[in-house]
Amino acid sequence: MxxxxxxxxxxxxxxxxxxxxxxxxxxxxxxxxxxxxxxxxxxxxxxxxxxxxxxxxxxxxxxxxxxxxxxxxxxxxxxxxxxxxxxxxxxxxxxxxxxxxxxxxxxxxxFQPHFAPGLAALLAQPPVIDRAEVRLAVRRDPHYYRGWRRTYATAGGVLHQQAIHGLALVLRLMPGNVDAVDATAVHRRALAETEDHVTAVVTLDGGPTVHIDARVDYRGQSVHEVVLHLADGRRLQVRGRNLEAGLGESAAAPTDEDLRRAMYAAVLDTAAGQPPHPCLYPLTALRRPLEVIDGVYRDARVVRAAHPASS
Missing domain, CATH: 3.40.50.720 (NAD(P)-binding Rossmann-like Domain)
Structure with missing residues (x-):
């Protein structure tokens, strides 16, 4: 054992x-x-x-x-x-x-959602992507922002804590340095140092773009999805409340526990000398999403609304 x-x-x-x-x-x-x-x-x-x-x-x-x-x-x-x-x-x-x-x-x-159906093959042979969309819409109320989650220094923002599953997946699939960032961070509820809503368009070398729309003040059904617009005209959608359906049907999505167990097995197999699983995310590969996230927050226009969010 x-x-x-x-x-x-x-x-x-x-x-x-x-x-x-x-x-x-x-x-x-x-x-x-x-x-x-x-x-x-x-x-x-x-x-x-x-x-x-x-x-x-x-x-x-x-x-x-x-x-x-x-x-x-x-x-x-x-x-x-x-x-x-x-x-x-x-x-x-x-x-x-x-x-x-x-x-x-x-x-x-x-990143357990990266072990969702179809994503291993996608990560093993990434297609050419012209545009990617990362959409996150969830609700995080005052009880969530306790202790370490209250400050940016200990928790980061919405992109670090909430949208990173989808953003990291997209950045594994799309190579290239960042050419430009157009971003807005909105603070409405003042529940913590981090923002309620961040939108951004990140342009990579050669023109591919990553579009981010991530919010934690949403009152509807939670969703975290990725849409990939391929150079050959196809459109791939990674579905689920947290990407867990992958490229499959939402009704057939594996459970969170199944995804985590697949992740544990992949880590142990790699540590034992087997070829790395394509869905594994080595520590060194974390640098790129953090670079992009830092760039988004560094360049973002900051909006501080006077009233609580109603959406």
Whole structure:
């Protein structure tokens, strides 16, 4: 059995815990969190310190679901201890923190929707894309913005925390440097330092464009989708509440737990020497989406509305 340490047992850590407990050939040997909010099985030891958990357990796989900033430090310590590491997005909001370090090749950033139907083949042989659309529309109310999520320094903005699944997928498929950015960030509700709505058009070398429309003040049904307009005239839509249907039908989408288990298996196979799965996102590949996100926020027009959003 593969021994797994989970670092962070909050909202996202709880999702990982549910997927890990039911995964074949995996056993959760410990959870590291000074104040876990997820329900941890009585048979699983809980450590207040991730450092002591790493030393005591010597796990084969470490799943890091800690906030950005802490997450990267934990992931690198686990990699130095020769564990395979899966770290939740975005791992860090500080681009300079991604300067290469020994052991980084054992770290992968978690984008479980990239394991949705059809995306492995798409990532293995990317088509030529003229235009991509990343659309996110969800509702995040005051209770969501507690603790580390309240400040840009510890959480980043909507693009770091919410839309990064779709944006990272598009940027894996579309090469080229950024030529221009036209962006607007709207702050209406003042629930945190981060914005309620960001729109952007990012133009890459040669003319391809990425269109972003991401908001967290939406009252309708949640959706996070990507639309790819190919050079040959075809249109591909990655569907789902969080891309989980991939290129398939929404009704047949795999569960979140299934997608996470596929991700764990891919990380372990790669760590064992098998060819990297096309859906895996190595830590070094995180630099490009963070560069684009930094560019969007750096150049965005900032709008501060006087009244709460009604949409």
């Amino acid at each position: 593969t021994r797994v340490l989970l670092v962070g047992a909050g909202e996202v850590g709880g999702k990982h815990l549910a997927a890990l407990v039911g995964a074949p050939r995996l056993t959760v040997c410990g959870v590291a969190d000074p104040a876990p909010s997820a329900r941890v099985p009585e048979t699983v030891p809980v450590f207040a310190s991730w450092r002591s958990a790493l030393t005591s357990l010597a796990p084969d796989l470490v799943v890091v679901a800690a906030p950005p900033g802490t997450a990267l430090a934990v992931a690198r310590a686990a990699a130095r201890a020769e564990a395979a590491v899966l770290v939740e997005k975005p791992a860090t909001t500080v681009l300079a923190a991604l300067a290469p370090e020994p052991g980084d090749q054992r770290i992968f950033v978690g």
